[in-house]
Amino acid sequence: MAFLFESFASWKQYSTEKNMSLVQVVVEYECTQKNRTEKEIWDGLARAWDVMKDAVQTGLTEDMTSRSGMINNGAKKVYNYPTPVLSKEFQNLISRALAAKEVNSCMGRIVAAPTAGASGIMPGVLYTLQEIHHVDDKKILEAMLLAAGIALIMEQKASIAGAVGGCQAETGTAAAMGSGAIVYCMGGNTDQIFNAVAITVQCMLGLVCDPVAGLVEVPCVVRNASAAAIANSSAQIGLANVSSVIPVDEVIEAMGEIGASMETRYKETALGGLAATKTGQAISKRVLIRDIEVLPDEEVK
Ligand code: SF4
Numbered sequence: 001m002a003f004l005f006e007s008f009a010s011w012k013q014y015s016t017e018k019n020m021s022l023v024q025v026v027v028e029y030e031c032t033q034k035n036r037t038e039k040e041i042w043d044g045l046a047r048a049w050d051v052m053k054d055a056v057q058t059g060l061t062e063d064m065t066s067r068s069g070m071i072n073n074g075a076k077k078v079y080n081y082p083t084p085v086l087s088k089e090f091q092n093l094i095s096r097a098l099a100a101k102e103v104n105s106c107m108g109r110i111v112a113a114p115t116a117g118a119s120g121i122m123p124g125v126l127y128t129l130q131e132i133h134h135v136d137d138k139k140i141l142e143a144m145l146l147a148a149g150i151a152l153i154m155e156q157k158a159s160i161a162g163a164v165g166g167c168q169a170e171t172g173t174a175a176a177m178g179s180g181a182i183v184y185c186m187g188g189n190t191d192q193i194f195n196a197v198a199i200t201v202q203c204m205l206g207l208v209c210d211p212v213a214g215l216v217e218v219p220c221v222v223r224n225a226s227a228a229a230i231a232n233s234s235a236q237i238g239l240a241n242v243s244s245v246i247p248v249d250e251v252i253e254a255m256g257e258i259g260a261s262m263e264t265r266y267k268e269t270a271l272g273g274l275a276a277t278k279t280g281q282a283i284s285k286r287v288l289i290r291d292i293e294v295l296p297d298e299e300v301k
Helices: 008-017 022-033 038-061 074-080 088-105 121-133 137-157 167-185 190-204 220-239 248-261 278-294
Strands: none
Touching (some): 008 190, 022 137, 038 088, 038 137, 088 121, 088 220, 121 220, 167 190
16 A cells, blocks of 8 residues: 555655655555556656746747736746846746746646646746756656645645635645755755745745636736745755744644635635725726627627
8 A cells, every 4th residue: 555645744754664765655656546657657747847848938938918918928027127136046936937827827838736826836946946956857857746745745634726725725835846846956854845845835824816807817927936936935944954843734734724714705716805806806897898709699699
């Protein structure tokens, strides 16, 4: 019986008892529970990594204007802005997370890691990490698998869907995946990885899902950038062995508790938060009217 990803504590215990790395435990899970060969797993990850890198490039080079007009080439503007606030690396990180997510908002090809709404975070984080630290592709693929293990537990203990647990569940999970992946690639141990995950989620708790006009554009795209930044800040803190104080499993349970008590209007219904603002409502009306107008006559009955 393979390990079933019910908690971080049991993932660590299983890997210690079986003398397997955290990544090997995920490989075993994929092979036994999903009936995949190791070759299929690594080939699939390599394809996913290619799609992530393509999404970053596409978002930074092609026209990214969404049908609603709310997304309008923001990633390129940030990437090309002449004055970095912190450093060019940070500017690149933010631009890349925006870029890959804009591709999703413009109906391009992305990897839902873990969801389409959060699809800019892992590409932005991993692309920038590889560039700065010269991480080889094999290590990146291992980090993606480790991140998948993190998401599996978060899905079981809380949720990874905005409609169930708010945006903390979507962009929060992706940020936790990214943070764990960074620490793994930087040579961190199990405790440092899980600590970084805990710190990341602590920073994302309570974030509501309030997409304007029900489109995964505003605030989704910019939240991918901020989540990528939090993934990096938490990785830096976790690597330095600064304790999250609250253990990672308890942090994820808190996320589940907050998600369960969140009002429905903050769960992708576009009835609360930014979606319910005066401007959000006006945009919603405009998008709705425009969509009705473009429907063929026979469909408008
Ligand atoms: S606001 Fe909602 S739809 Fe947008 S990224 Fe967050 S969870 Fe997804």
